Amino acid sequence: MIPQAPEQRRALIGEYVLGLLDEPEASEVRQLIEHDRDAARMALDWERHLLDLADALPAQQPSLALWQRLQQSLGWLPASSESGGGLSHWWNSLGLWRLTSAGLALLVLLSWLPGVLRDAPTGPSYTAVLQVPGESARPGWVITVDGDGTLTLDALVADQIPPDRSVQFWTLVDPKEGPRSLGLIEPGKAVTLSAEQIGAVQAGQLFELTLEPEGGSPLNRPTGPVLYIGRAVLIAGS
C-alpha cells in the first residue's frame, strides 16, 4: 500500500502528518515512520515546514496555573502545593528537631539579629473589591493578598451564568503587556492562587472577571463583557 517512489511516499507522509489518513492506512504509515529512519525524517521535515503555519498564529499566554499543574503531574511538587518563600522552605525542610544543641545555640544568637529568622516572610498585603463596572454600590467579589503573596478570591454573590459561557479571571499589571489570564472560576466559589501563580502584586493592579465563551476566551485577552472589576489597595506594608 505504501508507495516506494520517494515523491509519492513523501506526499503520503505529508497527509499522515496533517492527520488526514484513515485506518488502516494511518497505522501503516505510523509503523513505517517508527521503523524507517528516512520516513521518520520525512515526517519531521513536514512538521518543520508546518511550523511556518503555526507561527502565523499569535501566541497565547497560558494561565498561571498551568506550570504549577505540570510540576504537580511530574511529581516535582509536594502533594500540598503550599509554596512559601525560600526562607520558610528552608526552615521547614531543615526541621528544628534535627538541630544539634550547638545549632540551637547558634539559633538563639541569630534570633537576636532583627529580621534574620522569621517563621514566614511577611510582604505587603493587599485587598481589592471587585464591583459591577460603573456601579460602586454593587461589590461582587473580594480579593485578599496576604503577606506571603497568596491570593484569595471570595464571592459575595453567586451569579447565574448561561450554560454556554464561562467566567474568566484576569489581571493587568502593565498595560503594555496586556491582561493575563488567571484561569476560569465558578460563580460564587472561592479560589486560592499561590504567589508563584500570580506573581508579585502591586498597588493599583487591576483585576477583573469577564464573561467568555464556554472554556474561556479563545484569544489572549478578554473578549466578553466585564462582570466585576477592581484595583488592589495596599493594606499593610512589609
Added chain:
Amino acid sequence: MAGSEFDYEGTLEACAAGDRAAFKRLYQQEAGQLLGLAITLLGRRDQAEDCLHDALLKVWVNAERFDRSLGSGRAWIYSILRYRALNQLRGRKQLVATDDGFINDMADEAAQAEELADARSSARQLRACLRLLERPRRHPILLAFYRGLTHDQIAARLSAPLGTIKGRIRAGLRALQECLQP
C-alpha cells in the same frame, strides 16, 4: 518564537538527562506559541490547556526518544502537541463552532511577484509556497492544519465531493514538496 536562537535540540537532550531547569526554559520559550495552535485547533481554551499539559508531559517523558539526526527539535515538540490535539478532536461527537475568517483570508492570499521569486529561490517557506497554489488546493490544506478536519469534514465544509477534495489535497502536497525541496 520563530527564528529565535533557542537551542531546542540541546534543550530536549538536557530534558532527557533529567534537567528540570531545561524543561522550564522550554516551557517559557514555547508554551505560548503551542497554546496558540492548540486553541486554534480545539476552539476552547480550557481543552487547549489540557492538551498542552498532556503534550508537555509527553515531551518530558519521551525526550530521550528525540534524535537530532532525524530533524528539528521544535518540529518534534509540535508533532506531539498536534497528535494529541487531533486525537482529542477525533474523539468529539460534534465540531465546535469556529470562526474560519482568518483561514479564508489566508486561502485568498495571492502570491506577490516578489514572493514568487523568493519562494522559487532560497527561502522556501511553507506559507510562500502555499500562496503559489490555486485556492482550491490551498484552502483544504489550511483547514486540515488549523482545524484538524478530516477529508470528510473538509468535503462537507467546502461542499465538494470527497474524491475531489482528496485529489486536490494530494496534488497540493505534491506541489508543496516540489516548492519546498531545494
